[in-house]
Structures are given as structure tokens and as C-alpha cells.
Amino acid sequence: MAFQSLDVINRSASTSTPPQARGALEVAKLIDISKCIGCKACQSACMEWNDLRDEVGVNPGHYDNPADLTAQSWTVMRFYEEELPADKGLAWLIVKDGCLHCAEPGCLKACPAPGAIVQYANGIVDFQQDQCIGCGYCQTGCPFNIPRYSMKDQKAYKCTLCSDRVSVGLEPACVKTCPTGALAFGTKTDMKDLAGERLVELKARGFEKAALYDPSGVGGTHVLFVLPHGDPELYRLPKDPRVSPLVALWRSGVAKTLGVLTMVSVVVAGFFHYMKVGPIEVDEDHKENPS
């Protein structure tokens, strides 16, 4: 992988044609929950590599710290205690939350600032904060509730999948640091193959419903999960995430056409108004006393 993998194939609020001469492989990070011990080394590595330092908070009554994603915490571990049905006992489900890098990113579709959100040929969806206008539409557009707004600079932030590292052939910092191999990184094809092997192993171990999470409603993602218990909702992942139809409408051709039609009709109406009523005349009083 090299710089060409960062060819921008999609840019918010823009119509530029993406470069197509070079082919790039789609990448993916695989999060295998069956191997994750919730050690938060990924959180630590994310802060180290990206020079992020969140506030020292409080214990909110559970293990999630920081308690939520923030502009300074682009990934957080979430811990869910679940009593499983059919006498399978207790499960402590540990889910690494963060951007899934959708193939059809809702944030990018929703973003009105040209070039503030880009999608690279390798599948990474990246925020360009210098273009960000801080409107927060990306939050509305995201079906996974990921982008976070910074009160410090009024811009939105999220996981970059370490696009800077990936562009020079390195794995993301969280993957590099994961001590148990719960995180893996490679081409999306390879990661799906690896997930397939894990599913075979998990099913043999009694996790009959084990499944890969790569939701098609957003065109698939570049962060994949191996879910030992299968059901995404157990892990608080949306079963069938989709970009809100309003966002689709807002950024779709229909909205654009409607907008253009409106503008054209205003001009047309103005023309007929002029032809019929004539120019607007300013009376003398107003000329003398402009208010």
C-alpha cells in the first residue's frame, strides 16, 4: 500500500471526478470479539499515535472509560453484561466502538462542506478538519453515532483508521498494539477469509450463531466484527444500519433538481413580474432618507 491508496474517490459536497487510472485494494480492520479481553491497549495506542489526551474523568459506575467517544477519544471499549438464554450463563461482551468506515458513508453524504469528508480508494473515510464548518450534519448522517464535535475548535472528529500509517504500509496503531490478536488488518478480502476461519472455529466450539458483521445497508464496512453470539443487537450494533432517507434526500439528485427548479422558477417569475409590472421604482422620500 502506498500513497496512491489515498486517492480520493469521493468528496463531500463536490462533483469532481475521482482518479481511476490506479487500482487500489480495499482494506479492512477485523475485530474478533471472541479474542478481545477489553484491555484498552487500542484506546491507549490511539491516543498515543494521534496525540490525543482526553480529560481524566470519573468512574460512571461501569468499566467504560472515557464513558463515550469524544473529539479526543476516537475509540472506546464498551462493556455489556448479558445473561444468555438457554442456560448459557453470563457473557461479558466487550465491543470496541469507533468508526466503521462504511462503503456508503452517511457522514459524507450529509456533509455540506466541500471536501470536509473524503473517501479514499482503500475504503477509509476521513475527515479533513480544515474544511469542516462544524455544522454537525455528519452526526445526523451516521447510522452508528460516531462523529464527535469539539467545543474547542467547533469541528468534528472520528477514527481515521490511521490513514497516515496505512498510506505508508503500516497497520493502524490499535491493530499494532493489540496483545491478543483480536484486531487484524489487511485487504478486505483477506479479512473476510480470516473471519470465515474464525467462524468455523467458533461454531465448532459451540457458538452456533457466530457471524460476521459487514452490514450491506451501508454498502459494507471497512471495520468488520466477528460476533461470537451472532445477533448484532446483543453487541449494541444496529441490525440493519442505513443512512437516513432524509440525508439521502438532502444530498440526492432529487434535492438538487428541486433546488435548481426552484431557482429557475424564481428567475422566470421575476421576469414575468418585470414584464407585467415594470421596474421597482424608488420614491423620493426614500432617496433622501435612506434608512
Add this chain to the structure above:
Amino acid sequence: MTNNWVDIKNANVVLVMGGNPAEAHPCGFKWVVEAKAHNKAQLIVVDPRFTRTAAVADVFAQIRPGSDIAFLGGVIRHLLEKDAIQKDYVTSYTNAAFIVKEGYGFEDGLFSGYDEAKHAYDKSSWSYEMGADGFAKIDPTLQDPRCVYQLMKRHYARYTPKMVADVTGVPEGTFQRICEAIASTSAPDRTLTSLYALGWTQHSVGAQNIRTMGMIQLLLGNVGMPGGGVNALRGHSNIQGLTDLGLLSDLLPGYMTVPREADGDVETYLAKRTQKPIRPNQMSYWQNYPKFYVSFMKAWWGKAATKENGWAYDYLPKLDKVYDLLAVFDLMYEGKVNGYVCQGFNPLASAPNKAKLLEGLSKLKFLVSIDPLVTETSNFWQNHGDLNPVDPSKIQTEVFRLPSSCFAEEEGSLVNSGRWLQWHWKAAEPPGEGKGDPEIMAAIFNRIRTLYAKEGGAFPDPIRDLTWDYKIPDRPSAEELAREFNGKALADVPDPKDPKAPPLAKAGDQLATFAHLQDDGSTASGCWIFCGSFTQAGNQMARRDTADPSGLGVTPGWGWSWPANRRVLYNRASADPSGKPWDPKRKLVWWNGAKWVGHDVPDFKVDSKPEEGMSPFIMNPEGVGRLFALDKMAEGPFPEHYEPFESPIGANPLHPKVGPNPAARLYAKDKAQLGLPGEFPYAATTYRVVEHFHFWTKHARIPAVLQPELFIELDEALAAKKGIRSGDAVAVRSKRGRIVGKAVVTKRIKPLKIAGQEVHTVGIPIHWGFDGLTKPGYISNTLTPFVGDANTQTPEFKAFLVDVEKAAAGKV
């Protein structure tokens, strides 16, 4: 560890009990994940809490804190009852067949020889019956009613599944399932690895917890096998190195022992430690003790150590009694200690009963803290409100703080849990006035030596004569120290097999192995088990060859493993008596017709033919592993369940007259500070969480962000009863003090039914204090009792009693 970290991947069953490696050893835990993913291993976790290790386990059992021996004793009963033992291994490699002397017995919770007044045993009846030939008697048929096998069977007959459920809280069905998984590894081609840590050691029966597992592994034939063993996951980086180098108060380097007053002269001292074999053709390796002792004394005192003066025997202190951590702090509390030097140690946070410690520290004339961080101990005199309610105007202790360096600011070797010495290089200079520990120690030593030279003194000799030939006397380098520990030849060491052959080592050469050490003063070695780590060929610890020809994770060219670069201890036992590996897929060492060879360095006499019958446990005079511990343990030759000193059920269900460990040491004033279940009804245990390392990482921003504040874990039923919700402030009280933290109400701890009573367990992580970047917090050891294991005096942090209540909002 008998084995090593990488070797965990060879296991078929991983039993995590008395530890929580996913949180305390997340990097090493990768080998458990590897065993699961690539060896189809089953992971079993037995713990008072559903931990992050349990989150990836196949089977979890919640156990009452302090009931491990009841559980493991039940496992022994299961194995013997179902005959799920590796018979050939047990008869050939353990003392199962040995006959125990008439007079040994066990009744109502006590072994023979108990002296109630002294709280100690006369252990003379805990021994083998000896024949006229000077050898111990055995019955290979295991039928003799006094043979170890039969005695063991009788002892554990009481540990029925019902009793186990009653004492530990583990349901019979779950216990049965775990027993079956463990028993499956009695097959020669299956192994179980036992991973434990402070969850076993920090009990008044800590050493016996581990011994019970040792017995199980011997019965299953899993000691010496790849993927087997009894594996201590050490709690600090290089704590293995600390014990190897004898930094405990009664040890010398290489597990030699400090003489006691009762040892008398050097001949008696050595004779006691140089046991002859008590079975035919056995090695009894400690017969070499004089070689290790003399070489060590030559390393320390050079020419001043001579044959005539017993190799400077008089220079060694003679212990009148033990000076473990608890003993020293008790002396301090009694006002009998003037000065205390804490090096890389924060006892105010990490020793039990903070109030007692505070009182002791306040009676010192001076305290020296050598540490890279600001420790609570060095600031014990500061008032921090409820967190440290002292009156500084009443404390006269003078405190010296000497800033030292962190691991990345120095070079040297670290010994990991698997006994690997791995060299590391300096990455940065220590900040400010920080100096490496050797530099600080050297500066103090040289000043003291100068004072002795100037002013004389009662007995200046050991200080005056200490070998100190470092290039820069105030700054011994890591390499110089490492060379000294390895040792060198002081004169040519001739080859005993052929005196005309070139010497094994030439005068001045670094020694290649401890097999070359001599008892005539011609060799010096600062730590015999490290001999071979820094040879004429250079620094073996700095090697970084990852080649693993066997695929069993042996990697002989990576770092260096004591002893003799051996990766699995007792590996002779991985082969049957004829010298053929038990499992062709797990070949470690074997007899090739002429000698012992293999992927690992054989833990054996390499030319001892199998028919000679030498047994694999060469350190023992009988050559076999001990199911019956003879007189080596304080509280009995077989582990027995004793209640924690603070027990939520009061009486011991097995023998109501004998509750806690009858041989444990308990000072009178601490006895008065033990709580009873009436006032303190809940079982409590302390522990680490993954986000922090002891009391260090609270000084670093990122770990402080990841786990910012002291919390207390409670089960849902107890929380409901007390009106506590997650995130509320909760006060925890023991007989010794009170702390307040944030409540984490969880399904991961459940109330247990113990001896007909409902027992709740309260989880109390350590890590917080009044210094650092985390939210200021109480020191959890405010609560813990001042009593330890009967053998090691390791404090009982893992089982005590508390009460809990909702605290006023914002009162954290």
C-alpha cells in the same frame, strides 16, 4: 513458571485459577488465545469474579474467596476416585509409593505434632519410613495402607462434590464439568497448564494453594511436559529476578539460604543443605551446594574468603528469626526500627492495614525512598484529609527522596516469569536528578565504606573486604554486574575426566556453566543459577534468534533462560522411564541410546542410562516429585482447607474446631483487629485491573484517563438491599478502616450459598492513592488484615471481611 509464556500455546486445557492474566498479564495472555485458536484448547476460569479472562473462557466458576484448597482437594478426590491419573508417571516419578513413618496422622483439622501454645508443628512424624540400607521404603503396588497414595486417598475422601459446593459455592454440575476437563489431561498425549498469580499467593494458605495444584499436575503427569506445569505469573516486571538474586530477607542468590543462628558453623550450615540421596542411584543435586556457596562467597569477598575462615562465613548475617515485610512493619509499629530504605517499593499502598503502617512509619527516625515516582510512602506524613488523616506536626521522621530511573532509562536484564533473562537497552536519560539504582546504591556504599575506613567500627570487615572492582566505583555498569553474577574462573578449572585435556575454563575466563563451579575457591559466581548467561562467548541474554526448530516454542537462541538455558523444568519427565517421549507430538528430550538429547536442554544427568533408574526430580534427594511434602511446609504435608482469618461463615465446615491455618503467625494486636461476620458480613477481595500497573501508572495521563477513579464492585442483590446504584458513592468498612469509592453494580459477581448461608463478595481494586494524575482516592489496603501465609508471610489480601453502605453523594 516451570514452563514459560510461549509454552502455554501447547496446552489442551488452560486452567486459570488464582490469577487473571487477561488483566494482569495481557501480553502474555496472547499465548492462551493462541492455545485456543490453534490447539483447540479449552479455557477454564475459577475466580471470585467474572473477570476479563472469564470473558473469553469456555467455562467459568465463581468461587468464594479463600476456598481454593477445598475446590482443588475435590479435584484430587475426583482423579483418584475415577482413577484418572497417569499411572506410570505417578508410580515412577512421584512419591506415591513411598511409605510414611508410623506416627503420622491427621485428625479434626490437625496433623500429628501440633503444639497449640506455639502455633507450630513438631514435624518429625511427617517423614518416610527408612530401611536399614539408609533408603526410604516404597511399595510400587501402592497398596500399603501407609504409602503416600493411600494416605492421600484417605485425606481427600472428605472432599466430596457436595462438600466442595458447600464450601466454595461452585455448583456440583459445574464442578463435575471442570473435573472432567482436568481429568482428560491424564492421557499421555494431553496436557493442562495451570496459570496462577497473587490470587493464590495472597492467602494465609497461599503456598498450599499452589502445592495442591502441583499435586494435581503430578497425578496427571503434566509436570515437565510441554503445555503443562505449574506456572506462576509474576506480579512485577523482574520480580522473578528479585527472588533469583535472593532479595528476600532469608535468601541468598540462587535460592541458597541465609544461615540461621541455629546453623552454628559453616560445616553444619553446609551439611544441612547438602543432602545425600535417599533412594538408590538418585542425583540429589543440592549435594553441589558447597560449590555454589564457595563460588558465591568468592564473588563477594574475593581473597578475604579462604578455606580457613569457612569462605568468610562469619561475614554473613545469622538470622535469629524471620524479617519478612509483616515482621519488619510490626517491629516498626512497636518502635523498634530506626531507619527504613524503600527501593522501588510503596509499602504504605501495597502492605496491609494502612493505619498500622502509618503509625510505624511515624516512629522511624529516617525513611529513604528510592523511586522514579512520588510514592504515598514518601509522603506518608502529609495530611490529605480523609485519604490520609495524619497530623504532620506530630511526625518527626526525616524523609529522603532519591529519584531513580524507570526501566527504559537504563540497560540491563529483566527476568520474566518464564525465567528468561532478556537484555534491554537504554532508550532515554532519566529526567531531572534521576539516577540508576546501581549508581545510587554505589554512592551510598562507597560513603559508608569510607566512614568505616576512617572511624573503624565494631565489625568493619564485611564492608571493607567486599569486592568492588568496577571501573567507575560510583557507577557499576549493568554489564559488569551481569558478568559478576555469571562468574569467572579464578584459576584454571581442570577437566575431571581427563586432567591432561585443556581446562574447562582458563583463569580469568567467564564460566560457561554452573557445572564448572568448584568448592575449592577456584571459581567465583555471584548467582549460580545465572551462570551461563554471560560467558566467554558474550552476553547470552542479548540474543534475539527467534528460530524454534521443534515448533514447541523452545527458541534456544532467544535471550537466556536459567538454569542452563533450559526452557521447561523437569523436562526429563516428558519422557517415559525408558527414555521415550510420552507424546510423540510433544518431544522435548529423549534418550538416544548413548545420552539424553532433545530440543530443550535436558534437566538431567545427560549420560544416565534409563536402566539406572535415576528419576526426573533431581533436586530432591529421593528423585521424585512430592505428593506428600515431608516437613517442607509449615501447616502440613497434605494441603488442607482452612478458612481465611476473616471468614464470612465463621466456622470451618470440615472441622469446626480448627478454622484458619493453625500454623500461621498472627500478632496479638492484629488478632484484636480481626472482624467477625456479625459486624462485617461480606467477603472481600482486592485485585488489579488491566488499565493500571500497581501504584505506578496513576502517575501517567493515558492510564489515568482509561481508569480514573477508585471503584467498588458489588452484586445486584447486595446493591439493591443497600439501596446502591452504579455510580453512587459507596463506603466499605473493615475492622481496620474505611474507604469510599464509586459503586460498580454488576452481574459478574453473584451471591453464593455457603454452608447454608448467603455470602456476598465485594470486589475492591487497588491502584489509587493521594498522589498521581488519577482522581485522588483511598488506599484500598486501608482495609486488609495484617496476617500472612504460614510459610512465606505473603499478606492475606484476597480474603477478608467488610461491610458496605451508601455514602453521601459527592463523598468520594
